[in-house]
Amino acid sequence: MSTNKGKLSLKTAEIEKISHLDYFNIAVSVDCVIFGYEQNEFKVLLIESDLEEFKGKLSLLGDLVRPDEDLDSASYRILKERTGLDDVYLQQVHTFGAIQRHPSGRVITTAYYSLVNINHHQLKISDNQVHWHNVADIRAMAFDHKQILDTCHEMLRSHIMEHPVIFNLLPEKFSLRLLQDLYEAILGVQLDRRNFRKKISLKDWVQDLDEMETDVPHRPGKLYKAKAKMSNGTITGVI
């Protein structure tokens, strides 16, 4: 900034860079909080940290952003590398920049959440260090990853009340019982069955398929499909 009030003295970007060289020594990473749902459990895809400093601790799936990629591209790359999926809903949530958060130096990380159908036929967890974990069971993690996980979980709790994102976790056809189970697992509360069905009906997010469940250990329920889903930041469908 010029100190010559009333007049702006301009500088070139090159001169600014030279005067700020000390600032250009940060690395930026992205961390993907990949959520899934299976057998009544709300899960997240984690790996054991490969750093001595966090030996035995669980870590989110992340990587440093390469010089030739932007933040979203880095997230999609990680998802593709880790799950085989490339058409997945990703949502940037928050950037974490505490000074000492990474033992390798200043690394600022941008967190994304992603919602994956665990039984998707293209889901390929080829790396045998990577496993699904029940979100409710997770305690300490490497780095500030527990805080990042909690922040993304909280954001998801808020999003599922406002937008049709929850369907990205479900198979194409689902019962309202399954949908309610999933809401309860994410919100961590029990919901009243009748109230839940009234609210879902008001939102107009699902369509009755005129089909019934088969092979279930309870009275078969009607099957529904989502009228709209979130896809890469935009809602697709009829809403």
Added chain:
Amino acid sequence: MSTNKGKLSLKTAEIEKISHLDYFNIAVSVDCVIFGYEQNEFKVLLIESDLEEFKGKLSLLGDLVRPDEDLDSASYRILKERTGLDDVYLQQVHTFGAIQRHPSGRVITTAYYSLVNINHHQLKISDNQVHWHNVADIRAMAFDHKQILDTCHEMLRSHIMEHPVIFNLLPEKFSLRLLQDLYEAILGVQLDRRNFRKKISLKDWVQDLDEMETDVPHRPGKLYKAKAKMSNGTITGVI
């Protein structure tokens, strides 16, 4: 990552840093989108860019993050330096990391919005390059700042429907007419007076002060105050 499946070979943070030195050459900035409201106009605090490359273009108020500060601290510092205020609502919105977004090199920026009462007695815009601009009038800006402004404006539109953030832009006592004017200015739409009052009443965000406006060029309205406000990311008040 180890390629030795089933066994994890650990490395130290120091070794990881050495193998990733090329990644530690990014600078991180924060940009503050400081919104205000005055005379029926929804405004934002901007400065003319001091870079030759963006001569004459308007720019957000931002700065590089210093080695000894985290992202939130950098935002509060900028707000304090630029407005004199240190008790202001700040909300992290989104991080922008396009490869070529800054001519000085790779600079990734985290955007915050802030809501300021323009008539606040402590507001001191001492720098005479810094001015309030009507948001609706802003066209091209320096860097990707128009995109950042639009993203923050969109986030604010969504937040004012869900949380009691809008009161941070208003004086302590306000009429429902003023509140509706402000909603309309932010949303960019006209609202039906009766519907608006019904919705605000349902939200239970305001309290009737049993006082009337004075010195207004229209029929004096009742004065209200906010029951709750957002303050540094948390809601304070009685809600």
